[in-house]
Amino acid sequence: MTTHPPFRKVFDGVATREQMHRLFDRHKDNPDFDPLSGKPYAGEWFEIEAASYHLMLALLPPLFQRTGMFGFSEYRAGSITSVFFTIRIRGRERWFHGFCDLTDKRSPDAMRAAIIAYETGAADSMTREEKLEAIWNATHPDCRGIAGESNPDAWPEDHKGKRAIVVDDNGAAVLKLLEHLTDDEIDARMANIHVRRSNRGGTSDADPS
Template identity: 75%
Template sequence: MSTHPPFRKVFAGVATRSQMFALFNRHRDTPGVNPLSGKAYASEWFEIEASSYHFMLGLLPPLFQRTGMFGMSEYKAGNVTSVFFAVRIRGRERWFHGFCDLSDKRSPDAMRAAIVAYETGAVDSMTREEKLEAIWSATDADFRGIASETNPDAWPPEHHGKRTILTFVAGKGTTLKLLEDLTDEEIDSRMPAVHARSRRGGGNDAEPS
């Protein structure tokens, strides 16, 4: 029986079409990741606009399609492909994209269940790691980088290859900082306000669109 890593939300808020396409390739400059491997993307998901959902549905004949879900016939790599979801959550229709490893045929349904659980409050909030991934995805390429990529002497050898982000540090001004070293306050200040909305409410009341 095949297994998959935990499903991970990688963008806070609703991605525009241009943001969606950027997220499709968000591991292109991630250190230690083969950009041609779909494994780095497997189980990642984020919310998209309705127009993006319908645009992608009309782009290519779907690999599969059923109520509230379709898969792209063009694979990312290996067995990993894009799956798009239309879900009604607490009376409001919403749309999502996720990368599913179809070597596990249950992956699309498991991802949909994970999205519903997260968005209805069965999972209270993003983990620190998910927040860091969301911040990295939302930060312009001009304001993020890889330690030692252009100046090896600027970072200790143990930090070479780690992700960096431009941030303001009291007493130092604007400087590069390791993404993993962001404080909780810095993380919260960089998360879109939409993420702060309350998730309190009723139970799992989502249904297919």
């Protein structure tokens, strides 16, 4: 069975057309980018405007197309290509883009399910890694950072460069590695994310449109 990195949201808000194209190339200067495999693009997704969705649909004949989804016929690299989604969430139609590794033909449906889970707070269907990505994206920039960037002496060498967020430690605000969050800490933060999204109004249904 082919394994893939967790599906993860890489942009907060709705990307404009210009932002979308920048996100398409966001790893071009990454030394870990392998042009033959396309990693680390696989599994990344973000929300786009309706106009961008329809622009990309009209640009080239789709690689595949079915209700609420189509694959872009020009591969990003290797077996990784763009998949565009139309999903109705809380009674409102929204549009998304994701990079799927088509060596696993189920990856577009798995990504769609991950997007719905993230946007509706359906944490029970998310892996630990997906929950950590949701927590990272939902944490205010002032309350998250990279271990060792501002105070390198405060971190062990093997922790430097990893993501960290502010947590409460007996009344004191301290930075803790994201990957070291306990299950209880994850559950509490996922509950807060779900409450914030529920407060936007509407139901939590998500159907293809």
